[in-house]
Amino acid sequence: MTSTSDTTILIFGASGDLTSRKLIPALFRLSQQQYLSPRCPVVGVARRPKSHDEFRTEMRDKVKARLGNDQFDAAAWDIFAKQLFYQQLDITNAEEYATLKESVQTLETQVGAGSDSARIVYLATTPDLIASAVEGLHASQMIPPRELESQLRVVVEKPFGRDLKSAQELTVVLSRHLQESQIYRIDHYLGKETVQNILLFRFGNAIFEPLLNRNHIDHIQITVAEALGMEGSRGGYYDTSGAMRDVLQNHVLQLLCLIAMDPPSLFQAREIRDEKMKVLQALRPGVSGPVGNWAIRGQYTAGLVDRQPALAYREEDRVNPNSNRETFVAMRVALDNWRWAGVPFFLRTGKRLPKQMTEIAIQFKNPPLNLFSTVECDGDLCDLVETRPNQLILRIQPQEAISLRFSTKRPGMNYQVQPVSMDFEYGDHFTTQLPEAYERLLLDVMRGDSTLFTRSDELEAAWRFVTPVLDAWESSSSSPDLYPAGTWGPSSADRLISETKAIWRAPR
Numbered sequence: 001m002t003s004t005s006d007t008t009i010l011i012f013g014a015s016g017d018l019t020s021r022k023l024i025p026a027l028f029r030l031s032q033q034q035y036l037s038p039r040c041p042v043v044g045v046a047r048r049p050k051s052h053d054e055f056r057t058e059m060r061d062k063v064k065a066r067l068g069n070d071q072f073d074a075a076a077w078d079i080f081a082k083q084l085f086y087q088q089l090d091i092t093n094a095e096e097y098a099t100l101k102e103s104v105q106t107l108e109t110q111v112g113a114g115s116d117s118a119r120i121v122y123l124a125t126t127p128d129l130i131a132s133a134v135e136g137l138h139a140s141q142m143i144p145p146r147e148l149e150s151q152l153r154v155v156v157e158k159p160f161g162r163d164l165k166s167a168q169e170l171t172v173v174l175s176r177h178l179q180e181s182q183i184y185r186i187d188h189y190l191g192k193e194t195v196q197n198i199l200l201f202r203f204g205n206a207i208f209e210p211l212l213n214r215n216h217i218d219h220i221q222i223t224v225a226e227a228l229g230m231e232g233s234r235g236g237y238y239d240t241s242g243a244m245r246d247v248l249q250n251h252v253l254q255l256l257c258l259i260a261m262d263p264p265s266l267f268q269a270r271e272i273r274d275e276k277m278k279v280l281q282a283l284r285p286g287v288s289g290p291v292g293n294w295a296i297r298g299q300y301t302a303g304l305v306d307r308q309p310a311l312a313y314r315e316e317d318r319v320n321p322n323s324n325r326e327t328f329v330a331m332r333v334a335l336d337n338w339r340w341a342g343v344p345f346f347l348r349t350g351k352r353l354p355k356q357m358t359e360i361a362i363q364f365k366n367p368p369l370n371l372f373s374t375v376e377c378d379g380d381l382c383d384l385v386e387t388r389p390n391q392l393i394l395r396i397q398p399q400e401a402i403s404l405r406f407s408t409k410r411p412g413m414n415y416q417v418q419p420v421s422m423d424f425e426y427g428d429h430f431t432t433q434l435p436e437a438y439e440r441l442l443l444d445v446m447r448g449d450s451t452l453f454t455r456s457d458e459l460e461a462a463w464r465f466v467t468p469v470l471d472a473w474e475s476s477s478s479s480p481d482l483y484p485a486g487t488w489g490p491s492s493a494d495r496l497i498s499e500t501k502a503i504w505r506a507p508r
């Protein structure tokens, strides 16, 4: 990573959880690694009055609590704290933006930022404040004229709407005063090291890519599993959102794009996003008929996760006790294009599954002839042992890895099949800690590189696909299928995949 030129970072929503949990720790690490110049002021902006020092102390305590005493470098924090400031602002009051502008200019002079330094406004706020923020920036002339547009970049956090219509409305609000090139919609999955590696693995090696198509692939499974439930006050938000809006519409579909897209002609933002867009345009239900034939929803009941008792979703704090919100989604989808026609893609995500695990599992077709089946007996128990289909597994997190499963001959006098795997584990090969997604993404915004951010047309295409499913669920009189916390989702998800004779991977 290279360092950046002078940039001022304004975080709207500085008293929120995201600021102390992700943004300030990421900026602190960038400063420690000298990617963030001391000439870049970082200004927390929120409604409550607070001094710079109060804000610094608050952030220091939270970052320290997260990192633990032994990992927290107090000397490095003291250096970073010099560029950390606070500004009070009522986002909905356009008149206060003139004061904000003045204060920012003063701080920029104080840290010695160049006169042409760019500004980033990070909207870590609730979506209902986005329109006011954009209007306020416009009214105070903080949005530069068109020819200088790269001097202001606005970062927007999810949720980007709750369906196609509201996402389109949000795009209208943002584009009223901003150019598309100034808008950075964050999907933090794209900042993960292993997610970025999908494209390098596919297009930087010659051996796998020729096989990734309908001639060789039986099906692909994408899983984003979480053991967590509704931590803290999360239930309030989640009960208005659910697994489809929270994870499938964004993180899972982005993984699908990356594993299924064609190679871009250049490794640049426009070319990559154009190819991802083509995948979303080709996305179809995996089978015809009603939504229930290819998309199922589940909700967890009480159970055991990691041997600890877990509440039912409806008993969680701030969740409606009669809620029909889905905490699990599984889908069978297809891509109507030359490369993937006829190959099922199975997508699933859920809360309170047995473990945290994100992976893409690519299953190859069986060899044309089954030459190596043997009967093996252990006492009275006999089994037919055959070669199993090859699998290529991209483990996104945790225990980041890539594995290739294949059959081999078990040493001995007979032809007996033994499944084995070749594993590449990040931890064995790289001693450097993998950068946090937010570190990478913040640095990219500072550099003006939008490759890892979602464009408005991608966003709309994703919503266009999932909105009919959400509508069908909302108008249906049935409830989500139940699954006990600590299991891999409802049995209907197993039926969905077993129609193709495949099974979900359930790694230990």
Ligand code: BG6
Binding pocket: 226, 246, 247, 358
């Ligand atoms: C967020 C969702 O976008 O992604 C959370 O809102 C989810 O509900 C999180 O837990 C998962 O991210 P990660 O990086 O922990 O896999």
